[in-house]
Structure formats: structure tokens, C-alpha cells
Amino acid sequence: MSFIEVTGLRKIYRLGQEKVYALKNINLKIERGEICCILGTSGSGKSTLLNMLAGLEKPTRGDIIINGVNIAKLSERKLARFRQENTGFVFQSYNLIPQLSSLENVGMPLMFKGWSRRKRDREAKKMLAAVGLKSRMKHRPNQMSGGQQQRVGIARAFVAKPNVVFADEPTGNLDTKTTADVMELMVKMCREHNLTLILVTHDLDIAKYADRIVHLIDGDIHSDELNKAVYDPFTEKDGDKSRQPAS
Amino acid sequence: MKLFDMIIMCLRNLWRRKGRTLLTVIGVIIGCCAIIVMISLGQGMNAAMDNMLASWGDLNAITIYGNSRYIWVGDGNSNSEDKPKLDEEALEMMKNLDHVETVFPKIEVDSNYVTVTAGKNGRYKANWIEIYGVDFSALKKMGYVPEQGDYPSGDDTLHTLVFGNEAAYQFRDSKKRGQNSYTYKQMLPDGTWSEPFFDPMTESVQIYINNTKKPNDDGTYQSGGRAYEFKMTTAAVLEQDNDWQTVYSLMIDMDFAREIINSYNRLNNVKDATEPEFSQIKLWVDDINNVDAVETILSDLGYNTSSMASQRKSMQGQLGVVQMVLGCLAAISLLVAAIGITNTMIMSIYERTREIGIMKVLGCFISNIRVVFLMEAGMIGLLGGAIGTVISFIISAVMNTLGNDTFANMFGIYTDGSSPISIIPIWLVLLALAFSTVIGLISGFYPANRAVKISALEAIRNE
Known part of the structure; x- marks a missing residue:
């Protein structure tokens, strides 16, 4: 069984009398450790798919099984618990809490898990060091650049040692140079911990970091192919052919 | 979290x-x-x-009034024949009620029945003074405290008197005229209290039963004769307290009060005379919160009751x-x-x-x-x-x-x-x-x- 299995997924929005098919019929399998890019234009349903994979939205029909759990059928409380234990999030607009220092922002997921302040500060410090922000621990988000803020966001996504990290246009607000830094950081952290990364973007340059690119058009999978030339910033070597997509 | x-x-x-x-x-x-x-x-x-x-009075107390013609209580239609008697039997019943700690019956001697005199040749007279027959042994328990003298004691207290704090001021001097023949208790300029005409502790006091066939000019009555005159011994003058009934009155033994009433009825040929009942019974209840319950029981039985608790309510x-x-x-x-x-x-x-x-x-x-x-x-x-x-x-x-x-x-x-x-x-x-x-x-x-x-x-x- 694959780490993530999506079968017959459909999402219909109602806009007044009209039905809008955001997702028509999605079937997808993603393996543990895979870096999967969901590519699509605005309105292709890529964000809807991500939201449903993360359990933020209930599908109209279909199943989403992550790590053996059908999250489409979980209660609100169990979903929260599931997110605490399995998922990390990286947002386009960082979504850090402005009143909190970067240390506190990174520690937040651990706080929701009920960790003591001492324990979560220790973990958060480690993560901040790992993203190269050791000297910015006491800074507030508005005292940092966009790239730094997004690195805090990445630290926050990885701090609870999740199984899967969702990234929604993580570099949408960043310039080219910073985009490369941030993408490399994310890929590196995923590889180190053998995490699954689901990357949603409309940007082909970003997609090149992924092992596999799922192309969505109008709520359907248009193409699902291995990235023949995975850009691996660590080996500087193209394409690892041993990694195969599940479907 | x-x-x-x-x-x-x-x-x-x-x-x-x-x-x-x-x-x-x-x-x-x-x-x-x-x-x-x-x-x-x-x-x-x-x-x-x-x-x-x-x-005004004790919050734990309930007073039950008898069928006296002086006291008008209740709905105004109260016919004394409908009312239960306030006799020894009733007293015993009340004593045995739950929460009742003490009972204190009184027999009121109508102020019209007797004249009280004091001093040589009966110089000081009280015509309209209230006299109550009580159980002397319960005085202390009732919270009456002697200011002078002591609680009546000994075997024979039949002719013993206890003065209320201002009772002695009720006597008038028959040798004086007009305003000078009266006195009352007041604070003098030097801070002491005014004195009555005589010291009740030392002066001799007599009670005689009025003969209504021999009225005096001033509306008082003459004595019914030697057999109806009693020489009294004063045991105590009580401290000032909040019992408005006893402050101005005299207390005598319960049996003596009965004797006076019976003698008066005999002397003046009162028809339909019955054995004297209690004019009033005062009950003390253990807790102020139980006053209401006890009072309800008694008033349901037809008694005229009154308590500070009901006023308070x-x-x-x-x-x-x-x-x-x-x-x-x-x-x-x-x-x-x-x-x-x-x-x-x-x-x-x-x-x-x-x-x-x-x-x-x-x-x-x-x-x-x-x-x-x-x-x-x-x-x-x-x-x-x-x-x-x-x-x-x-x-x-x-x-x-x-x-x-x-x-x-x-x-x-x-x-x-x-x-x-x-x-x-x-x-x-x-x-x-x-x-x-x-x-x-x-x-x-x-x-x-x-x-x-x-x-x-x-x-x-x-x-």
C-alpha cells in the first residue's frame, strides 16, 4: 500500500444554482519519501486537491488514505490530531503570527501537541539552526526578510517531524535567488528525513525540484510523469531513475 | 495544548x-x-x-394572647367562644411542641380589679397599674435581671412582688395636688435618673381588691375589706429591658393572681365567672428560622399569635x-x-x-x-x-x-x-x-x- 492513496476523489462547489466541478475524478498514489509536484494553472483544482489531502476540506466523494487512515472520514478532533502527528505546512504568504518571535512561531505545532515550553523551545532552536536562522530566534516576522520568514515557515513545518509536508506556492512571494534557496532547503530537509513533500505550484521552474509532476487541468489529471531530470542541488546530478512513481 | x-x-x-x-x-x-x-x-x-x-423585642419569641377583652388581634371577627382556651392543657401542649425551648405563661390581673398602695397609711397609690401573675422560678431563664434585690426564692412567695423597672413611678402621692402628685422616670441635668416617691425595696406595699360598689370621687374604688387586703414583700426591681409589658407593671405569683381574680369575682358577684385562664403565653424557640413554623402550627390551632419574626417577615x-x-x-x-x-x-x-x-x-x-x-x-x-x-x-x-x-x-x-x-x-x-x-x-x-x-x-x- 502506498503512503498516500487517493481514489475517485470528486469535489463539487455550489455557486447558487450552478455546480462547479473543482475536481472531477482524481486517482493518485504517492510513495513515502517522494517529492511530488502538483502543477496547474489557476482554477485547475490544484489547491482544492491540496486542501483535501491536508484534511482542510471534505471531498464530495472519494477516499483519501494517508498512512493507512482515511482522512475523509475523520472527525474534526481526530483530524486535528492527525495534522499534529502527520503533516507540516508551508504557505505562500508564510502565515507566521506577527506577535510571536520566530522561536515561538516554530514551536507552535508542538504547543498544540501539548509539549512543555522548555521542550518545544529546544526543538525549535534546533530547527532554526537547521534553516540557518540561529541568530534570528528572538526576531518578530516583520523584522525579517521574506526569505527569512519563509525559512521560519519551513522550520515550523518540519519541527514536529511530520510524515508529509504540504507546500502551497511556497515561493510565490519570493524573488528568483531566494526561491532557489528556499526550494533547496525544503528538498534537502525532505531527503534527510525521508519525508513526502507535496508541492503545489503553477511554476515550471519549481516543478523541476520534484521527482514526479502531476499536471492538473480543469479538475482532472492531464498527465502524471516522472521528472526525467530531477534537479538535485546536492549531487548536482540529474535524474535518479531508481525512483519510480506508484501509478 | x-x-x-x-x-x-x-x-x-x-x-x-x-x-x-x-x-x-x-x-x-x-x-x-x-x-x-x-x-x-x-x-x-x-x-x-x-x-x-x-x-422592640426578642426575635426568637412568640407570644400567644388569650381571650382578653383588651387585646384585639386577628381578623376582627374573633369571637372568644371560637378560640381555644389558654389553660394548663394548652400550656402543656405548647411545651411539647418541637423547637420550643421555654414557655412563660402570664395571668393578667385586670387593672380595674385591685389598687396597690405603698407607704404609711397607703399614701402612695397606683390605681391602674398592670399586674401579672407569673412563674417566679422562670424569671431568670426569661432574661429578667434584678437591678435591686434578688429573684424571689424560698418556700412561700405567694405574697412576694417584683417591680418592673418603672413600676414605682406609676404611684401617685395622694397628699399632693395636681401635677406634683405624679412622677416619671427622666434623666436629670446631672446625668442621674429621677427617683420615684418611695423606695419599693424598703417601703411596705399593699394590694387590696376593689369593691366596685364603693367608688371614690376620683373614679377609684375602696377596699373590699380586711379579708381582701394583702401585705406584700418586694423581692426585686428589674433592670430596664425591652419587654414593654413588664417595665411599667408588677409581677406576682401565678397562684396569687388566680386568688385575686377569684376573690374579685366573689366580692363583686360577677356572673358567669370561670376559672382564670392565662392571658398570655410567651414561647421561646430554639432558632429564629423555626419561629415561623411553630407560629404557623399555633395559629392554625386558632390561637392569637404574634412574633417579631412575623413582623420581620x-x-x-x-x-x-x-x-x-x-x-x-x-x-x-x-x-x-x-x-x-x-x-x-x-x-x-x-x-x-x-x-x-x-x-x-x-x-x-x-x-x-x-x-x-x-x-x-x-x-x-x-x-x-x-x-x-x-x-x-x-x-x-x-x-x-x-x-x-x-x-x-x-x-x-x-x-x-x-x-x-x-x-x-x-x-x-x-x-x-x-x-x-x-x-x-x-x-x-x-x-x-x-x-x-x-x-x-x-x-x-x-x-
Whole structure:
């Protein structure tokens, strides 16, 4: 069984009398450790798919099984618990809490898990060091650049040692140079911990970091192919052919 | 999420909008102050009322009146034949009632029946003095305290007298005319009390039974003869107390009182004379809260009862209405404060929509979000309650110092001038704190529910 299995997924929005098919019929399998890019234009349903994979939205029909759990059928409380234990999030607009220092922002997921302040500060410090922000621990988000803020966001996504990290246009607000830094950081952290990364973007340059690119058009999978030339910033070597997509 | 983290988060959120939090808290302070001060005025009124009633008589006592023609009690249609007799049998029944501790029967000797004289040749006379036949052995238990002399004791107390504190002032000097023949108890300029015409402890006192066939010019009667004259020994003069009946009267032995009544009836050929009944029985109940129950039993049996407790009840009822009105006025201001809290919390939710969404996405339980919001609202209430309590104590102290009259007149409330007009008991403090916190929680309930319903998607959508 694959780490993530999506079968017959459909999402219909109602806009007044009209039905809008955001997702028509999605079937997808993603393996543990895979870096999967969901590519699509605005309105292709890529964000809807991500939201449903993360359990933020209930599908109209279909199943989403992550790590053996059908999250489409979980209660609100169990979903929260599931997110605490399995998922990390990286947002386009960082979504850090402005009143909190970067240390506190990174520690937040651990706080929701009920960790003591001492324990979560220790973990958060480690993560901040790992993203190269050791000297910015006491800074507030508005005292940092966009790239730094997004690195805090990445630290926050990885701090609870999740199984899967969702990234929604993580570099949408960043310039080219910073985009490369941030993408490399994310890929590196995923590889180190053998995490699954689901990357949603409309940007082909970003997609090149992924092992596999799922192309969505109008709520359907248009193409699902291995990235023949995975850009691996660590080996500087193209394409690892041993990694195969599940479907 | 740990409770401590939620408290920190709640405080941080309140602190973030200091000005708005402060204004909302002030609303609660005003409401809380209003309620505490109003209730404290009510407490003051109750205390003043209890003081007043206690000065009138014993709150634990019930008095049962007999079928005397002097005492008009009840519905006005009371026919003495319908009423149960107040005899030894009734006394025994009352003694055995639950909660009754002591019974103290009295037989009233009609002031028309006898004349009391004192001094040589009966110089000092009391024609209309009240005489009660009592059980001397119970005097001490009843709380009568001798000012001079001692409780009557010994085997033969049949012809023993006990003077009420001002009884001796009821005698007039038959050798003087006009105003000079009367005296009364008053404070003299040098601070001592005026003296009666004679010292009851040393002067000899006689009682004779009136012969109604031999009236004097002044409306008094002559003695029925040697057989109807009794030489009395005075045992004690009682201290001043709050029993208005005995202050001006004489007490004699119960059996002697019966003898006098029977002798009077015989001497004056009264028709249909019956064995004298008790004119009054006073009951002491173990607890003030049981007075009502005992009194109800007795009045259901047809007795004419009266107690301070029943008076207290009706007065409390009247005060209760006043207090209710004051309390409602105060409650309105707290209601306004509660709306203020709700308003503040809703504003706060709009500001924090994104934050709440992020928390949800990062795996925060919605129960935790709800608790944080309720805590914030409750904290505003508690803070307002605490500060309001402190300010209430200040207001209360100011009112009590500035004097009773000003404020009492202003609010139209009853005060006897001796007790404070505003009393804040400890339970009121606790009640105010709990109440304002609960008000805060209730006000926060709707906003907290809105907060948890915020969609995580809506909140984190990219703008």
C-alpha cells in the first residue's frame, strides 16, 4: 500500500444554482519519501486537491488514505490530531503570527501537541539552526526578510517531524535567488528525513525540484510523469531513475 | 495544548489590544460596582431593620394572647367562644411542641380589679397599674435581671412582688395636688435618673381588691375589706429591658393572681365567672428560622399569635421590593457591560481570523481555540469584577462616613442611624467575582463559537 492513496476523489462547489466541478475524478498514489509536484494553472483544482489531502476540506466523494487512515472520514478532533502527528505546512504568504518571535512561531505545532515550553523551545532552536536562522530566534516576522520568514515557515513545518509536508506556492512571494534557496532547503530537509513533500505550484521552474509532476487541468489529471531530470542541488546530478512513481 | 499555554495566549491577546480591553473592563467595573453597592445598601437596610426589631423585642419569641377583652388581634371577627382556651392543657401542649425551648405563661390581673398602695397609711397609690401573675422560678431563664434585690426564692412567695423597672413611678402621692402628685422616670441635668416617691425595696406595699360598689370621687374604688387586703414583700426591681409589658407593671405569683381574680369575682358577684385562664403565653424557640413554623402550627390551632419574626417577615417583604428595584437597575448596567464584552470579542475575532485559521491548520484542537476565547472573555469579567469590588469597598466606606442621612434620603431607604447604610459581606464579594466571571463567559460564548467555526481555508487563503 502506498503512503498516500487517493481514489475517485470528486469535489463539487455550489455557486447558487450552478455546480462547479473543482475536481472531477482524481486517482493518485504517492510513495513515502517522494517529492511530488502538483502543477496547474489557476482554477485547475490544484489547491482544492491540496486542501483535501491536508484534511482542510471534505471531498464530495472519494477516499483519501494517508498512512493507512482515511482522512475523509475523520472527525474534526481526530483530524486535528492527525495534522499534529502527520503533516507540516508551508504557505505562500508564510502565515507566521506577527506577535510571536520566530522561536515561538516554530514551536507552535508542538504547543498544540501539548509539549512543555522548555521542550518545544529546544526543538525549535534546533530547527532554526537547521534553516540557518540561529541568530534570528528572538526576531518578530516583520523584522525579517521574506526569505527569512519563509525559512521560519519551513522550520515550523518540519519541527514536529511530520510524515508529509504540504507546500502551497511556497515561493510565490519570493524573488528568483531566494526561491532557489528556499526550494533547496525544503528538498534537502525532505531527503534527510525521508519525508513526502507535496508541492503545489503553477511554476515550471519549481516543478523541476520534484521527482514526479502531476499536471492538473480543469479538475482532472492531464498527465502524471516522472521528472526525467530531477534537479538535485546536492549531487548536482540529474535524474535518479531508481525512483519510480506508484501509478 | 497545555492550560498554561492557553492562559499565556489569552493574556497576550488581551494585552495586544490594551486600550480596547481596558474600556471593556471599565464597563464591567461599573456594572459590578452598581450591583455590589446596591446589594450592600440592601444588606444595610436589613441590618438596620433587625436592629430595630431587636430593640422592640426578642426575635426568637412568640407570644400567644388569650381571650382578653383588651387585646384585639386577628381578623376582627374573633369571637372568644371560637378560640381555644389558654389553660394548663394548652400550656402543656405548647411545651411539647418541637423547637420550643421555654414557655412563660402570664395571668393578667385586670387593672380595674385591685389598687396597690405603698407607704404609711397607703399614701402612695397606683390605681391602674398592670399586674401579672407569673412563674417566679422562670424569671431568670426569661432574661429578667434584678437591678435591686434578688429573684424571689424560698418556700412561700405567694405574697412576694417584683417591680418592673418603672413600676414605682406609676404611684401617685395622694397628699399632693395636681401635677406634683405624679412622677416619671427622666434623666436629670446631672446625668442621674429621677427617683420615684418611695423606695419599693424598703417601703411596705399593699394590694387590696376593689369593691366596685364603693367608688371614690376620683373614679377609684375602696377596699373590699380586711379579708381582701394583702401585705406584700418586694423581692426585686428589674433592670430596664425591652419587654414593654413588664417595665411599667408588677409581677406576682401565678397562684396569687388566680386568688385575686377569684376573690374579685366573689366580692363583686360577677356572673358567669370561670376559672382564670392565662392571658398570655410567651414561647421561646430554639432558632429564629423555626419561629415561623411553630407560629404557623399555633395559629392554625386558632390561637392569637404574634412574633417579631412575623413582623420581620412582612418588613423584609417590603424591603425586598425596594432591593429588587435597586438590583434590577444595577443588573441593567451589568447587562450593558456584557454586551460590551461580546462586542469586543467579535471585533477581536475579525482581527484574528487568519491567526485562528493558521492555528487550525497547524493542528490546534478547536476545543483549545474555544477555551482561549472563553478565557479572554472570562478574564475581562473577572478583572472588572475584582477592580469593581475594590472600588465598591471605597464607595461603601465613603457612604458610611459621609453620614447616613444624606444617602438614606437620596435613595429613600430605611436606616436607624446606628448601623452602617452599606454593608459588604464576604459572600457578596465572592458572588460578585463569580457573577462577573460568569457574565464574561456567557458573553464570550457566542464569539467563541464563531471563532471555532472559522474555516481554516478561508483564513489562510492567499490574498
